[in-house]
Amino acid sequence: MAKAVPAVRLRGKQPCPQRVKKNGQKSKGKQTKPKRDTIRCQALKDGLLPPARRPFALFVKDNVRGQKGGGRSEWRLEMKRLGAMWHKLPIDQKKRYFDQSNAKFAKQHFVMKQMGMPLRKSSSRTTHTLAKDVLPEPEDPVMIGGYKVVNADPGLPDCHPLGEGAYGSVFLCLDKLQRRCAVKVFKKKSALEDLNHELVLLQAVQEQSDQKLRGFYPCILEAQPCFKPFPFLALEYCGSSLFSLLGEKGAFSVDDSRAIALQLKAAVRGLHSLQILHLDLKTSNVLWCVVRRELKLADFGMSEYIPGYGPSIRFPMYVTASYRAPELWHAAQRDLSKWLGPAVDLWSFGCVLYEVAVGKILMRPLRNNLCGCENTIKEWCQQWQSLQKSLQGSIRPSLSNAQVSRNFDYRLVNRLHLLEPSFRPAIKAMLNPDPAQRDWAGID
Numbered sequence: 001m002a003k004a005v006p007a008v009r010l011r012g013k014q015p016c017p018q019r020v021k022k023n024g025q026k027s028k029g030k031q032t033k034p035k036r037d038t039i040r041c042q043a044l045k046d047g048l049l050p051p052a053r054r055p056f057a058l059f060v061k062d063n064v065r066g067q068k069g070g071g072r073s074e075w076r077l078e079m080k081r082l083g084a085m086w087h088k089l090p091i092d093q094k095k096r097y098f099d100q101s102n103a104k105f106a107k108q109h110f111v112m113k114q115m116g117m118p119l120r121k122s123s124s125r126t127t128h129t130l131a132k133d134v135l136p137e138p139e140d141p142v143m144i145g146g147y148k149v150v151n152a153d154p155g156l157p158d159c160h161p162l163g164e165g166a167y168g169s170v171f172l173c174l175d176k177l178q179r180r181c182a183v184k185v186f187k188k189k190s191a192l193e194d195l196n197h198e199l200v201l202l203q204a205v206q207e208q209s210d211q212k213l214r215g216f217y218p219c220i221l222e223a224q225p226c227f228k229p230f231p232f233l234a235l236e237y238c239g240s241s242l243f244s245l246l247g248e249k250g251a252f253s254v255d256d257s258r259a260i261a262l263q264l265k266a267a268v269r270g271l272h273s274l275q276i277l278h279l280d281l282k283t284s285n286v287l288w289c290v291v292r293r294e295l296k297l298a299d300f301g302m303s304e305y306i307p308g309y310g311p312s313i314r315f316p317m318y319v320t321a322s323y324r325a326p327e328l329w330h331a332a333q334r335d336l337s338k339w340l341g342p343a344v345d346l347w348s349f350g351c352v353l354y355e356v357a358v359g360k361i362l363m364r365p366l367r368n369n370l371c372g373c374e375n376t377i378k379e380w381c382q383q384w385q386s387l388q389k390s391l392q393g394s395i396r397p398s399l400s401n402a403q404v405s406r407n408f409d410y411r412l413v414n415r416l417h418l419l420e421p422s423f424r425p426a427i428k429a430m431l432n433p434d435p436a437q438r439d440w441a442g443i444d
């Protein structure tokens with residue numbers, strides 16, 4: 001019985017799908033290559049990806065006779081000979097080439113994955129054992145420009161990013177001096193504009209704010225708008241996000257919450273003084289160095305100059321839903337500039353403060369109500385009179401879970417119950433449904 005070919009992935013060259021016209025004739029038109037291949041080929045040309053060869057190509061390389069550049073017919077004969085040899089090659093010798101090839105492709109895919117390049121679905125068929133075998137060794141690191149990628153979560157395999165968001169991925173890296181830094185790789189179609197926008201705003205805050213204020217925003221180490229396959233922005237590493245710290249340890253102590261509130265207030269007010277709105281304040285965009293108790297405000301991807309002070313509105317909506325002020329929910333894009341102002345950041349700030357002090361998202365969906373945070377925010381606005389009274393100090397005693405589900409009005413009041421009393425005036429000042437009434441009171 002003929003021995004089966006080893007069950008390893010054969011990344012054979014797939015014949016290009018011929019374009020077939022409706023009448024069955026082959027199209028003469030030039031084949032347009034899939035985009036991922038174009039990106040991969042370009043990256044290979046630019047030396048960003050390790051090369052990989054199919055098993056037969058490796059076998060040819062080892063066994064070819066004669067020089068490259070010889071006659072065509074000579075080469076054809078040589079290939080015929082090698083083809084026959086390959087056919088007769090014992091399975092264990094063939095396997096060596098399969099293994100080598102798989103290892104090289106797995107390594108290439110790994111780097112492609114790290115760089116966020118699109119992969120063929122079939123690429124994920126690479127077996128785990130093979131993938132493990134070829135994980136880059138310390139002396140063979142994954143690089144983004146001059147930055148060596150480090151696994152942000154040592155508990156997980158592969159080089160895990162620090163975060164992945166709407167614009168791309170942020171990797172923990174080491175620079176040439178072995179200092180930690182965060183490299184943000186922009187992967188969207190609009191990557192260049194996204195990077196430039198964030199860069200311009202970050203440069204503005206770094207150059208125009210005074211020494212003390214500058215410390216509240218990450219330092220730019222390097223911007224590479226033309227880097228292939230994706231542009232990147234290297235920033236100083238500023239610690240973990242409040243979001244991940246909340247996930248690890250739960251709510252912050254009253255002291256830490258106060259320190260965070262004070263520093264975040266300074267950072268946001270500093271931005272406003274430069275006529276910049278952050279417009280995406282949330283716990284994952286606020287970084288906290290636990291040891292130094294220092295805060296940095298990150299991610300200026302959604303930030304804009306206050307309407308009238310800079311270029312116009314770019315997105316149909318701003319701010320992540322659970323932190324979005326009520327006035328934005330039903331605003332049409334053409335009216336957005338009317339509503340985008342410092343009060344929008346103030347509302348998000350109030351939500352962040354609550355989350356830091358309590359450990360839970362304030363505007364999470366209400367129980368038995370699966371309609372999401374939009375309804376919670378609506379409810380907050382409708383019940384504002386009674387919530388305000390509660391925030392002034394007369395919070396009603398907590399009810400049991402069963403009672404709460406019967407008493408709809410108590411659900412939000414009960415959330416305020418969890419908040420340390422000294423933070424209530426700030427929440428009352430910042431989470432006022434009327435944007436004109438919101439202010440910074442209560443955080444001193």
Ligand SMILES: Nc1ncnc2c1ncn2[C@@H]1O[C@H](COP(=O)(O)OP(=O)(O)OP(=O)(O)O)[C@@H](O)[C@H]1O
Pocket residue numbers: 162163164165166167168169170182184218235236237238239240241280284285287298299300301
């Ligand atoms: N300078 C930095 N230092 C440390 N961590 C950082 C830094 N910049 C970003 N991060 C981490 O990377 C994550 C994503 O970064 P960022 O918010 O800039 O990307 P994004 O694609 O805009 O994400 P999102 O769409 O969620 O806002 C952050 O939540 C944070 O944990």
